[in-house]
Amino acid sequence: MTSILRVEGGHPLTGTIVVRGAKNFVPKAMVASLLGNSPSELSNVPLIRDVDLVSDLLRLHGVEVEFDHKRGVMSLDPRNVTRAQRSDIDALGGASRIPILFCGPLLHQLNEAFIPELGGCNIGGRPIDFHLEILRSFGADVDKRPDGVHITSPTGGLQGTVIDLPFPSVGATEQTLLTAVRAEGRTILRGAAVEPEIMDLINVLQKMGAIISVDTDRTIRIEGVEELQGYSHTALPDRIEAASWGAAALATRGDIYVKGAHQPDMTTFLNTYRKVGGAFDIDTEGIRFYHPGGALKSIALETAVHPGFMTDWQQPLVVALTQAQGLSIVHETVYENRFGFTQALRQMGANIQVFKECLGATPCRFGQRNFLHSAAISGPTPLHAADITVPDLRGGFSHLIAALAAEGVSRVSGIDVIARGYEHFTIKLRQLDARVEYIGSIVQ
Ligand code: EPZ
Numbered sequence: 001m002t003s004i005l006r007v008e009g010g011h012p013l014t015g016t017i018v019v020r021g022a023k024n025f026v027p028k029a030m031v032a033s034l035l036g037n038s039p040s041e042l043s044n045v046p047l048i049r050d051v052d053l054v055s056d057l058l059r060l061h062g063v064e065v066e067f068d069h070k071r072g073v074m075s076l077d078p079r080n081v082t083r084a085q086r087s088d089i090d091a092l093g094g095a096s097r098i099p100i101l102f103c104g105p106l107l108h109q110l111n112e113a114f115i116p117e118l119g120g121c122n123i124g125g126r127p128i129d130f131h132l133e134i135l136r137s138f139g140a141d142v143d144k145r146p147d148g149v150h151i152t153s154p155t156g157g158l159q160g161t162v163i164d165l166p167f168p169s170v171g172a173t174e175q176t177l178l179t180a181v182r183a184e185g186r187t188i189l190r191g192a193a194v195e196p197e198i199m200d201l202i203n204v205l206q207k208m209g210a211i212i213s214v215d216t217d218r219t220i221r222i223e224g225v226e227e228l229q230g231y232s233h234t235a236l237p238d239r240i241e242a243a244s245w246g247a248a249a250l251a252t253r254g255d256i257y258v259k260g261a262h263q264p265d266m267t268t269f270l271n272t273y274r275k276v277g278g279a280f281d282i283d284t285e286g287i288r289f290y291h292p293g294g295a296l297k298s299i300a301l302e303t304a305v306h307p308g309f310m311t312d313w314q315q316p317l318v319v320a321l322t323q324a325q326g327l328s329i330v331h332e333t334v335y336e337n338r339f340g341f342t343q344a345l346r347q348m349g350a351n352i353q354v355f356k357e358c359l360g361a362t363p364c365r366f367g368q369r370n371f372l373h374s375a376a377i378s379g380p381t382p383l384h385a386a387d388i389t390v391p392d393l394r395g396g397f398s399h400l401i402a403a404l405a406a407e408g409v410s411r412v413s414g415i416d417v418i419a420r421g422y423e424h425f426t427i428k429l430r431q432l433d434a435r436v437e438y439i440g441s442i443v444q
Contacts, residue, residue, distance in 0.1 A: 004413040005426065007403035008435035009385055012291075013254035017428040019242050019261060020046040020072055021235030023421040024312075025197040027054040027098045028174055029204050029233065033076035034063065034105035035182060036208055040230035042074045046238070046423040049416075050096055057092050057099060060084040061106070076230075081109045086116075086147070094119045096420075097171065100131055104179030107140060107153045115149040121392035124335035130165060130172035137161040138179055138187075160185030160224050167365070168193040168218060168305045177201060180222035181210040189220040195306040196265040200236045207231040239265040240312045241422055244397050246289035247316035248432075250278045251323060251405040255290035256432060263287065268309050272317070275299050276324060298326035298379065302360040303334050315341055315394040319401045321377045322350040328377040331360025336371035341395030344388040348406055351378040382407065390414035393421045400425075404434055411439065 021044040031054065033040040045051060047069040055065045055074075062082035067074045089099065097120040106113035120126060132142050132149065138161055139154040160183050165172055173193040180187035192198070194214065202212050202220075208231045211223035242261035246269070249256040263270065263282050270280060270287075276299055279292040298321065303311040311334035321328040322345060332338045342352045352375055358367040359374035366373045385408030390396030396418045403410035418425055429436050 002414045003416055004411050004439050005415050006437050006439045007410045009404050009406040013248055013252045013256055013432040015432045016257040017431055018259040019238050020044050022197055022238040023050055025200050026235050028201050030054045031101050032204050034078050035228045036078055036230040037227055038230040039077040041232045044235040045072045045074045048423050049420040053096050054098055060088050090116045096120055101174055103151055108182045111153040113151045123338045130169050131175045134163055134175050138183055158183040160187040162188045165191035170195055173198055181205050183224040185224055187222045192218045192220045204231050204233050237262050243269045243313045244316040247320050248401045249289040250291050250320040251401050253291040257288045259286040261287040269313050296324035298324045298328040300329040302331040312394050315398040319398045323380045329359050330375045332373045333364035336366045336373050339372055339375050340391050341398055344399055345402055348383045348386045348402055349381050351381050384408055385410040387411045390417045
């Protein structure tokens with residue numbers, strides 16, 4: 001069954017909403033609690049699907065998880081970690097990519113781990129080759145079987161190592177951190193990802209007793225320690241959700257104060273927002289995003305790893321670019337297949353073409369290959385309502401923005417996917433005077 005939202009467009013979004021902890025940090029901090037010999041407490045935890053999923057996966061492994069979602073406080077007690085049933089892991093594993101990050105902590109706690117068939121958004125091939133290579137380099141035995149990947153620790157435990165990442169992968173960097181902190185000796189990771197979510201995971205691990213240093217050249221050094229204790233930590237705010245509401249304010253000619261939005265994590269987004277013609281005011285509590293009137297300006301944009309323009313900001317902002325004067329170019333360099341969502345925007349009247357060429361300053365890994373990873377957006381084009389289906393998390397939120405900016409009444413189905421990463425999004429839409437209502441579910 002999937003839910004359908006009826007959206008009456010053409011009304012600017014105005015008002016205040018609150019964003020809580022980052023979807024791309026909180027589940028990793030929850031997994032890190034497995035490494036401790038005492039309970040952990042995590043605050044600013046959002047009520048999103050990915051948090052529920054990881055809570056269930058941790059419970060399967062004997063971790064006691066208490067979540068007061070009103071206060072956003074979660075306690076995690078790993079003192080009775082146990083082996084989980086494969087079938088139970090399988091049942092949960094297919095909905096996200098997070099299970100792969102359980103490997104390091106489980107190898108330290110149980111000397112074995114299992115990776116089921118992984119899920120996550122269909123925005124590219126999303127291989128796990130870096131992860132498996134990293135685990136092997138710590139000395140683990142990695143056995144790929146039809147039912148999943150079985151991993152066991154070497155006699156004598158995991159050993160520190162040297163890793164050169166071919167691409168600054170967020171997941172592979174987290175895999176290394178969660179494995180190296182209790183491995184024997186020193187680990188050097190070169191070419192690491194340094195996203196704010198990674199830095200906050202390093203904050204958590206350091207609170208647990210880890211020794212981690214980060215050099216300016218993307219080299220991370222970790223001194224393994226025998227024991228780690230529980231942590232108490234407040235999660236950084238979700239800069240992707242904050243930027244998504246910013247894009248919604250622009251596309252609907254609205255004015256949204258995002259309480260909790262944090263400027264230092266969004267510098268690149270804010271620069272781009274201003275270049276497009278968006279306006280923002282920053283105070284200690286959050287950021288006000290608004291359309292200052294007049295025409296929006298077209299831009300040439302290239303996604304990149306941090307501190308570049310984040311790939312997850314791309315889809316929501318593209319909707320606003322359909323309303324900009326002239327031709328905008330977007331070169332997606334992190335995922336090879338992240339323009340599927342533009343099909344629905346074309347159906348609503350947008351003028352968007354997608355290309356296999358690298359339409360940007362830097363040729364990327366996907367150039368000369370068969371991937372539609374650049375887009376040309378010509379605007380402004382009035383958007384009209386349509387019946388559309390959510391393709392993935394960020395594509396789904398961009399579809400909501402398009403329906404809110406369009407003239408007429410749209411029906412957006414498959415909106416459950418959006419709950420994976422946007423807390424209380426329909427309540428927030430109503431707080432912003434959006435005219436939305438659930439109109440039931442259809443059997444998929
Ligand atoms: C994390 O995904 C985020 N997800 C993604 O957010 C985000 O887009 C991405 O980082 C980049 O910032 C979570 O944190 C749960 P990667 P992750 O490993 O870790 C290739 C959202 O909408 N690669 O940095 O899976 C990969 O195919 C989601 O919130 C390999 O080739 O991303 C991709 O092209 C979407 N082999 C690139 O690296 C590997 O073994 C970046 O992936 C691993 C990755």
